[in-house]
Amino acid sequence: MPHIIDEAESLLQERGFKITPQRSLLLRVLAAQSSHLDVDEIYALAHAQDDSISLATVYRALNLFAELGLVDHRYVEPDHRREVFRLADGPEQHYLTCVRCGTRVLIRADLLNRMVNELVRRKGVSVTSACACFTGYCPACTEALRQAGTPPE
Amino acid sequence: MPHIIDEAESLLQERGFKITPQRSLLLRVLAAQSSHLDVDEIYALAHAQDDSISLATVYRALNLFAELGLVDHRYVEPDHRREVFRLADGPEQHYLTCVRCGTRVLIRADLLNRMVNELVRRKGVSVTSACACFTGYCPACTEALRQAGTPPE
């Protein structure tokens, strides 16, 4: 999907930022992913294709992309402190992290949006961004535990 | 509410941990709060009553309390990396942080619980803990912006 990359690069240019090989590479790395990655993962993928790229550049580029709205960044369990990034195309995603196998179960935004709407109506607030992180058991582990007679709460 | 503190100390004892002046002080500090505080805030409050307590002890105590389920710890916007703690009595709380005035609007768990239930039903997962953080505008700022003709999205 080079389309998204082109759009991203156009935006960079419009805003007076330069299109560098490093930024292009990072956009390609991000575009090849379907879910969120943390900075180290992104750095590793980029470094595999250009071993001169520095971690500082990755941080700077991701922060820039986030400011421009090019990436969706959020925090996931269990390592809540580390931000994860994903190219901002398509609907928002949230995650449930399985404590048994580590799988991240993707959760579309529609459920959360309903909650947000109710929040807005009942509390009189307005919401610009929402982050929901869940810890629990993925469907497979939930099933496995049920059969083992140790159903999770 | 010394009741909660007594229960907490009993649990410590049951599990083979010792009741030290520092831990008691921290429990009292936490019990006096109605919403989540970060480590520095807790340290400051404790230090005001015992200026020999160290930050390391605060970290160790809070981590222990969290393991024992004595405190509810979560992450809030905008400083997502910093954990905040609160004595675990009463229902879970989530927060919306106002980007205009910094207020934290408290959100009871019931709305989120409904979402969690639907998640469980639709996805076949099980959920052990949930964290929802919102960024937006508090009711007062929402109203102020509406009147200024700049309604937030």
Place this chain on the structure above:
DNA sequence: ATTACTGCAAAGGCTTTGCATTGTA
């Protein structure tokens, strides 16, 4: 030719840890 961007290495924040000492049980 400008001006932004990069890589490097150092510095910053927050949190954890090693160790000798203190104190609880």
Place this chain on the structure above:
DNA sequence: TACAATGCAAAGCCTTTGCAGTAAT
């Protein structure tokens, strides 16, 4: 008396930043 807990200072981890050199427009 044992062994856990504390305070201190150092180390760890992730992220940001200053700077001199490099490259995009």
